[in-house]
Amino acid sequence: MAGRSRKRLLPDWIGEKYTRKIETEDTSKCSHETRVQVPNASAGQTTDSTRKTAKAQLIKCSMSEKHELTASEIISSSMEFLHFKGSIIYSFNSADCTLLCEDILSMLPCAAHGEKMHVGFDVEWPVTFKKGSTESKVALIQMCISTDKCYLFHLSPMQKLPCALKTLIFHDNIIKCGINIEADFWKLGRDFGISVVDVIHKSVKDLGKLANAKLKSAERWSLDGLTRNVLRKKLDKNTDIRCGNWDNYPLSEDQKQYAADDVYACLLLANHLMQG
Numbered sequence: 001m002a003g004r005s006r007k008r009l010l011p012d013w014i015g016e017k018y019t020r021k022i023e024t025e026d027t028s029k030c031s032h033e034t035r036v037q038v039p040n041a042s043a044g045q046t047t048d049s050t051r052k053t054a055k056a057q058l059i060k061c062s063m064s065e066k067h068e069l070t071a072s073e074i075i076s077s078s079m080e081f082l083h084f085k086g087s088i089i090y091s092f093n094s095a096d097c098t099l100l101c102e103d104i105l106s107m108l109p110c111a112a113h114g115e116k117m118h119v120g121f122d123v124e125w126p127v128t129f130k131k132g133s134t135e136s137k138v139a140l141i142q143m144c145i146s147t148d149k150c151y152l153f154h155l156s157p158m159q160k161l162p163c164a165l166k167t168l169i170f171h172d173n174i175i176k177c178g179i180n181i182e183a184d185f186w187k188l189g190r191d192f193g194i195s196v197v198d199v200i201h202k203s204v205k206d207l208g209k210l211a212n213a214k215l216k217s218a219e220r221w222s223l224d225g226l227t228r229n230v231l232r233k234k235l236d237k238n239t240d241i242r243c244g245n246w247d248n249y250p251l252s253e254d255q256k257q258y259a260a261d262d263v264y265a266c267l268l269l270a271n272h273l274m275q276g
Contacts, residue, residue, distance in 0.1 A: 075228075082233040084264035086148030088256050092157045092249060100153075101164035104145060108173055118205075118274075120144035120266030121169075121176035122223075123184045124246040124259060137191040138184075139246035141169065143176075144263035152259055156247040161192045170199045177205045177270035178263075179223045207266060210273045227265045230272055235261055 069077075091097045109115035124140040137155075144150040153165055169176065178184065182200050189196035208221040211230065219225075224235045241258045251259075 076234060079228065079232060079234045081236050082227060082231065082261060082265055082268075083236075084144070084150055084257070084260040086146075086150065086264075088150050088152060088260045090152045090154065090251065090256060092154040094158050094160070094162045097153055097158065097162045098164040100151060101162070101168040104143075104151070104168060105171070107145070108171070116173045116175050116203075117145065118175045118177055118267070118270050120150075120263035120268075120270065121178045121181060121184075122259070122262050122266060123188065125187075126245050126247050127243045136247065138188055140251070140259060141165065141188075142259045142263045143169075144260065144267045147264070147267070150260040150263055152251070152256060154249065154251060157249045161188075161194070166194065170203075172203050175203050175205055175270075177207055178266045179207050179221060179226065181206050205270065207269050207273065211269075214273050223262060223265060226269060230269055231265070235265060 089100060091100050108117055120143065122142050123138045124142070125138045126136040128134075128136065139154070139156045141153045141155060142150065143153075155161060168174065176185075176199075181204050185196040185200050185204060188194070207223075207226060208219070211221055211226055212218055215229075224237055228234050236258070238254075238258070241254050244255065246255070
């Protein structure tokens with residue numbers, strides 16, 4: 001739209017305390033980031049030239065520190081990080097994976113009553129930025145089945161998709177919830193030579209589509225963006241971790257936490273968006 005853009009008003013829920021906090025931080029930055037040195041007057045060193053220099057530095061500092069923050073920046077600065085604080089179960093061999101999958105299946109609600117288990121779901125693989133390079137296979141499947149338990153299945157050391165894990169993630173009564181989750185399943189199908197048409201149609205829920213239906217919007221949501229808008233919290237999207245090597249065994253503690261945080265957010269978003 002042509003013409004001058006209008007400033008976006010901040011939501012009422014932000015409150016005055018965040019405005020006061022930002023104003024305090026801005027006015028104090030100059031004193032500890034830019035120090036203006038004025039020669040000692042008693043020593044006869046102060047001249048008109050030095051006074052003008054000092055004044056110019058003070059004006060420059062004041063002007064450089066006066067910048068307007070956008071509404072999204074202010075909102076983001078006031079948000080807490082969303083962290084999963086429950087148990088993270090890390091599986092990296094087929095035998096262990098089979099036992100864990102059987103344990104999860106034993107917790108399924110009664111199918112006769114039409115009950116289903118909703119879980120947060122995501123996958124990770126190493127990102128490559130080299131032109132012409134082949135895309136890596138899915139290295140990790142993560143699932144959050146409750147607010148206190150997340151499972152990380154590290155496929156790279158297993159070098160295949162265990163049958164028990166395939167049974168688990170393809171189960172009709174386990175509704176996998178995630179952002180752009182259909183694309184994740186299509187990639188799983190390509191990487192491991194399996195058909196994913198049925199599971200996508202029967203037991204996959206895209207949180208972006210669900211959010212647009214509930215919020216009457218047409219956004220292309222990222223997980224972090226949807227978390228901020230719906231849960232009023234933000235995810236720690238550290239680039240070094242997000243774009244790290246997910247093939248490496250074992251995963252670092254930071255990688256495990258990152259993976260668990262993502263699927264925990266998916267589960268919370270699914271629960272929130274399906275209410276009412």
